[in-house]
Amino acid sequence: MLTKRAKYGLKALVYIAKNGEEGPVQASKIADAEGLSIKFLESILTTLRKHEFLGSKKGKYGGYFLLQAPSSVRMVDIIRVLEGPIALVPCVSLNYYKKCDDCKDEATCSINKLMVDVRDSTLKVLKNNTLADVAQL
Amino acid sequence: MLTKRAKYGLKALVYIAKNGEEGPVQASKIADAEGLSIKFLESILTTLRKHEFLGSKKGKYGGYFLLQAPSSVRMVDIIRVLEGPIALVPCVSLNYYKKCDDCKDEATCSINKLMVDVRDSTLKVLKNNTLADVAQL
DNA sequence: TTAATTCCTACAATTTTGGTAGGAGTTGCA
């Protein structure tokens, strides 16, 4: 399951993609519309800003805005930043590889192939969908 | 990511599928072979027994054994018991459905379709693979 | 100057995870 952090972040990005035509979108607007705690949402938006999905403008009439066209933002990249690995076990993660504590030998690990197959099938969906697709733009 | 509980359980089942020809397999054997804590493993095997993946025999020369042919045990069913939902959000889970706290309206949830697509793609892999496939029997 | 906003640091409650401890009950065999 996704953490709420990741889920809220995804929804926030989609909201901004849909409503960002007329200038920056305020965190409070998003929190209202999606039913989220504003303080928690702020910390998520900060993460997205630091990873250059979002820009921000301070002060009155400030808010958050996309730095790239929605059609060039892949869902997989967002999830990797908000949630971490796509893979179900660390030792088959492409972006967050880590040896499993218990695995004596990765090459002979009994569940390795299955884990790779699941990972690739998930990746396919998440790479083929952009923010524009999900926001139906 | 899978919990260690689920990962250990999967490995244990594969081990039993591979080594269960000559009678029950002891928890201590599995723990040794896979590098797991025996007490923790015991509690996982209990779960698998209660869900009728495994049978057990007490006393000397006792241990655990599969109740069905490996080729008729789907990976998806094991993971559902050990880990819970396959879906990334509760509101698209087929077996563990739960309304999302924040979702006002599921039908208009912006990420619903993506979540369904990911779920189905994962399910396809996990339904097509049985214990026999994974254990290479 | 004021209101509205982001930005920053610190803390904290709750839940989940990943176990451990200690022994009771069962069985096969000498």
Added chain:
DNA sequence: TGCAACTCCTACCAAAATTGTAGGAATTAA
């Protein structure tokens, strides 16, 4: 009958992750 090797059961627990909250500082538009 007694011992060794197992499963089975209950209870507990520490660490980590998650999901926030609190309180304000800094910035900006009008």
